[in-house]
Amino acid sequence: MMISLEGFEPVAVSPHKQDPAWKHCQLFIKDQPNGVKAELKKCIYCGKVFQGGGINRLKSHLAGRKGNGPTCDQTPPDVRLSMLQSLDHGIAAFRHRKSQIVANPHHSPSELDNSFAENGECKLMVGPDSNSLVNQEEDVGISGNGVGLGGNLTNVPLEVDNSYRSNAAMHRSAGVPKLNFSVNQEEDAGMSVDRRVRWRGGTSSADTGSGSVDGVTKLSNVSAPIPIAVGSAFSEDTQGRSTGFPNSYWLENEEEVGLSNTNVSARKRVRGESAVEAANAGTVDNNYEVKEVGNQQIHMAIGRFLYEIQAPLDVVKNSVYFQPMIDAIASGGKRTIAPSYDDLRGWILKNAVGEVKSDIHQHMETWARTGCSLLVNQWSSEKGKTLLNFAVQCPEGTIYLKSVDASYFIFSPDALFEFLKEVVEEVGVVHVLQVITNTEEQFAVAGKRLMDTFPTLYWSPCAATSIDLILEDFGKVEWINSVIEQARSVTRFIYKHVVILNMMRRYTFGNDIVRLGVTRFATNFTTLKQMADLKFNLQSMVTSKEWMSCPYSKTPEGSAVLDILSNHSFWSSCILVTHLTNPLLRVLRIVGSQKRAAMGYVFAGIYRAKETIKRELVKREEYMVYWDIIDYRWKKLWHLPLHAAGFYLNPKFFYSVKGDLHNEIISRMFDCIERLVPDIKVQDEVIKEINLYKNAVGDLGRNLAVRARDNLLPAEWWSTYGSSCPNLARLAIRILSQTCSMVQGQENQIPFEQLHKTRNSLECQRLSDLVFVQYNLKLKQKVHKHKEQEDVGPISFDRNSIVEDWVTETEMPLEDNENPDWMSLDPPSGNTRLLELSVDEAEGLGSGFDDDEIFIELKVVKGEC
Known part of the structure; x- marks a missing residue:
């Protein structure tokens, strides 16, 4: 069944919802004819959508814990760890309450059942009949970048164990009451969908009526359902299986019920050991609070040290040596001794x-x-x-x-x-x-x-410096500068007020609208792109009741923000600017990449930038304004033969050209041969081998080599398949292994x-x-x-020089009724996967290089140099 998002609207997650999993999902609400609001929760990493099931179901999805529906394979490691800890914390809290109840013999089974319900809202309904196992439990998937609201959702049906139906039929014939499982859509739904569906029936306390109130027995949020019999809260049969479960295989399969990541006591309990012993073990082994206090003390000690020495705080996330240092200290235990001053400037x-x-x-x-x-x-x-x-x-x-x-x-x-x-x-x-x-x-x-x-x-x-200068000149064009200034007035207002900034982050699902670039000028255009990607989110914010009721929205600045974000002309111009500059930003990322040498890609990148500008503006008198800017700043690089030779020797581009390559590229390839190969005899051999390269002779034409043109780095391709033309391959490897820009370090x-x-x-x-x-x-x-x-957050002082134009007020702030309190600021989640495709930058350069006008301009620029 295809589920449409028509009628569903994205809403901000209520601040009252404190579960950490809410920060990693999008919430959609729809008013139904019966007055009940339908709710969808969408994973911001993989796009999976959940209808019902409570927040615990999404938490298991993020944690990668099986047994409660599909798991997410794109969750960042730190988020996955946080979700696992949150789940384990809930289990530990439940076990603590359970052990207290077991230790008190005055508690009735009914009280025990009710205590279980405190940790979850899942109810086992004993009713006369039911045609469905689960009420409104559907998994749906959604494609796209997750920003727009249009389109349909693809329904993914639940997996129902076929043996359940046969067992259910057997129990009905034996006079066993039919069981209907319904879920209360509260924050911590206790029993997972998978467990409810896989419960194959059988005798339980519900059958005898013990521990029930009005025919309803409440179950807790446990890793697997625990049968409750009269007289013994955790009784087991002589076979080591839980009473009332004729088939206990699913209890022993830890992965099936999500116990593979839990502690020893949980596994002992489902395998039939003493429940009291298991509960006591859980109290000792799962002292989550103690661990948390210990970690806080460690973190405070690290923080004091970094603050005192005035170290840049981004070192904890940017330095690959920080965590190994922590691990080394931890491995030493209490015997670890700090190095002395003389040690650090001596033998170390x-x-x-x-x-x-x-x-x-x-x-x-x-x-x-x-x-x-x-x-x-x-x-x-x-x-x-x-x-x-x-x-x-x-x-x-x-x-x-x-x-x-x-x-x-x-x-x-x-x-x-x-x-x-x-x-x-x-x-x-x-x-x-x-x-x-x-x-x-x-x-x-x-x-x-x-x-x-x-x-x-x-x-x-x-090359990076030249591209940055091109972006600077683009920003000076009158209409582009106007768009940038309007966008800055929006961001300055939002980042000035805690209330508005928190509101914005809720509507953008944790994303900032100011996006840091490599330089100040790159930041201008990465931020415009970010705002364009979040257009509907920002428009939803300024038309919401929350915005209307905020006193800052009624100020002149707030009214101006509403006018800008509601202005169709502003958004059209913003989108056009991003189309014109995205190819240049891509080249900037390519030349600064540490993963691949840029020499084989930079010529194609600049070609694509000019081609895109021409396609967007169409009229020559319009696109030549931007071509002239590029040519003026790039002229010292246009005549550099290495860039053209890198294009020529990159098999991805060379074999994608229909017909012959342009004479300018071939001529510059010959320049490189004459300069980089001093031996005349070797030069002649290289020229002969170029014909083998053109015709893909020998290993160059193998199916393996053809497929690898797009998969291997160009230098690796020549190293692997270039044995039939060794002299050309040697030259190609040397050219294609080079960078095009300097390393921008933190010299200060x-x-x-x-x-x-x-x-x-x-x-x-x-x-x-x-x-x-x-x-x-x-x-x-x-x-x-x-x-x-x-x-890094745009208002982080670690990057203030790059983003100050976007978050800093043009004048010194005056006294305001609001007392800015950074402690009440919601941190950004950094969920940029909503806005970006995980495609390698070089893959977007495509194929086909047949615009003669670009090459004619290239020849003109060369002549001017």
Whole structure:
């Protein structure tokens, strides 16, 4: 049965609902003709929708605990752990109450049953007849990004054990009353759907009427139904099975009833051991409260330390070394002794230097095969010094070499050239394919001199910097700037008031509307995209009764926000801006990726950006405005043969072109051959092997190789299937292994400036080693992190410089009736899966490159350079 969402409206979860699972679902409500509100709960991670069953059913879904319906395979690990702990906490609390009742002989079975009901709202109904096992228990699935309300939901029927029906029929013939299971849709529905459906019937306290009130026996929220007999609350038969259950297989199957993650006492109980002993064991082994208090004390100790040393708080989520440190301390137990000051600047630092150098040697062993890029990053310290950091990048990662105080020669091309030349020679001229610097003119002059001195390498400006400048210029276009300012007025108002910010996060299901980008200018367009994705959520908020009743909505600022979010022209312009800039943001993420070298993708990315702008605006006089911006900022990169050669050698793109490649790409491929292959004989062999590549001869044409064009990284593809053209494959691997931009690190957190002002030679060497370790550990963790950039709240002071235009008021705040209280602020959930597709950025580049106008413009720009 297809269930339509027509009539259902998204609503904010009531603050009275305290169960943690409510933060991980969307709630939909519909008024029914009978006056009862129908409710749907949707998992924000996988899109599964639940109708009825209580919040415990969703909690089991998030926790991955089987036995209570389908489980979610996309729940983040921290959320899954939290849900498991919440479920176990409920079980432990129930067992504690149960043990108290068992220990008191004055309690009647009826009182015992009622105590069970305190933990859940599931009722076992004994009635004359029933045609259904479960009332309104349906699983439905929904596709899409979860934001819109249109479309249908696909019904997924419950799995009902066929043996239940046969057993039920047998019991009816034997005069056993029929059982009807109904669920009260409260927050903590006790017995799971799966357990109710799998209860195969049999004798229980309900059959005899003991422990019942008005024909209703209430059951608790337990891992499996516990039969209750008169005279003994937890009696077992001589076969070790629970009385009244003719078939006890499902009790022994822990995974079936969700006991695989519970404690020993739960497993002992269902296997027939003493209930009192099991309850006592549960009291000792499941002292959840004690564990929580212990964790809080540990967390407070960590917090005090980080606050006192003024450490950036995002280290706890961004550093891959934080949790291993906690684990190492915990493994040492009470005998763990903190290192001393002398230890940290002595033998520990010495060992750390040795570990880093060992990693560097492993990187250097790959340079002969893959080549490397020398990265020269310029930045200014808080005291105004200009420093240059030198690093080397290869597929194994990036390593920091050294830092130079360039305050006195930064504007001298001759001095820059000498320093660049010296570092290239240190790394090895035969290994360096390119030197990447900033885009300033003095670096361009020094870079060209470097190419004249070393004819086997290229100088290249940083691609990420160039794209950021393009985005800056886009933001200066009048109509785009107007859209950005309107959007900023909305976000400033929302992030100014706790009440409004909490309301917004409820309507957006925990998502912030300010989305951090890599830079300030990227943040402008990532935020516009975020707002466009959450358009209907924001419109629902400003038209809700909650908004209307809020005093801030009646202020001039609040009225302006309502006007903007209700304005069709604003949303149309916002969506158009995101269409124009999304391809550029994609290129920015590609060139900054730590997962794949960007050289094989950046040319296609810029091509797609220009193609998208042309398709959106259609008229030449309109799209040429933005093409000119791109060409002006990218002109130093257009003429760089490495980008075109990377496109040519990427099999994903090369074989997707219909007909011949454009002459400009082929010409630049030949430029790379002449420059990067100094041996003339080898050059001739490479040209011959290009024909094998064109015709996919030998292993290049195998079905395996054809399928791998889209699956393997291009350098890996050549390494695997390029044996028939070894010289071309060797060149391809070296080109496709290169990056296109510099690493943007957090240099302000490393004492570079102190390094350059220390006069004592011994202490200077020690500090140099410390900086060497610190920077290389930061670079190393960029490779190991699962996510390239962790989500950080937009009003977090750790990223304030990037988002201040979106959350900071243009004037100093005046005295307000509201006393801002950050403690009452609901944290963002970071559930960006609602808004993004989990598709690799490079996959969106597609195939087909046949727009001659783009290549003609490319030739014109090359001529101007």
